Amino acid sequence: MKLCIRVWVSAVCLLGLLFSVNPVAAATTNEIETVFNWAENNFPELFPEHRTTQMIDPWAFRFYPSTGIYTGIKNDEVYVLGGPWGTDSPTFIATLPGLLSQIQGTGGNGSVPACDSTAELPQGMVITQNGNIVNITTNGQCITLPDSSENTNFCEPPAPPQPTGISVLSTVNITSFQTTGITIDLPGFPNPLDTFAQDSSSCIINAQEDADNLVVNSDICFDVTNQLASLPSVPGISVNPPVTVSTVSSSTSQRVSDCFATAASFITDAYTGETWVNVNGSFVPSTDLGAGF
Template structure:
């Protein structure tokens, strides 16, 4: 009986872990994307190509193989590792809220490179780009589009 109870509790705990929502909310994911995109747009020597954000709880990060630099966010703190910051341990840059305030106050561009002018996209939408593919998701949230006629959030880039 004791072993059966232990197995039941272990199974319930495992199912709870598997089906629990991710701690990163849609708003947090959008804010993380804004910071990473802003870094790519403003520091192309350090973050030269657009990379996809990876999430390994509690980290959200991007890796830039050409420079060997990681940029990551953990618990609302922004870090970098590699390049001029060394590889011993992540270097703290700023808190996520402070960096977002700085980006907004300077009129910084935190948009996906293929989607300039993303300030008109509803906040609950998250844009990510992998190569020439842009994904727009609401992470399961219902989003009302005020003007469906102007729902083209990204324009196709001009051919080379």
């Protein structure tokens, strides 16, 4: 009976949220995701688990079953419904531009200060930060990697407004790497997948002050079946979908005097965007290596 009442109340809340006003929402997807992720990370007692954003014109909203709360955005205005705000009508919280300004003033995208943006994460991936520790997870699920994901660094450091003179070396330690659905047996040649299981390091020039001593823990799994769909038949390579790649790793960062004096695999200038790749012990600008870099 209690479950039926809860479902009925939730349905009433949703109807109230959807049909109170009807102007078309003007917010972009990035702005919407930024606000909702920020709310989840900063008010877990109200929005306790990561939920997928739903779109029913004119609303973009998320519903949290454990608290019975909706949060929604419509016409550049942010509302909540349910929980301490009651279910009579949506409660106005702030304008979207005003809330975004507040979020950006607290560190980048607001939800994860260590990351430049988490608004375009693949569905099912969650990034949180507590102090100097960032956790990236797919919560034990193998999520589909979008075909457009050219860059799989989902926590790029934010660009500083001016040069900082701070150089930070990050070392990634792989504790687990597993693949399913693909077998590579090329006699006389190393398995190319083994390179992904090796520890690596990178260095950032003009890093933000709080990038020093940052720890990034990652436990993610991707379904890359779509990416391998066009793979031609090659002797020694057997594909049996679904093809998944799972990695557990931890990255630690420390300040260094000169990135070019390290053994990093590559160097990035967070202020200018320039990158260099370690080629046989020498750092070569990526622009000299072609589009692949």
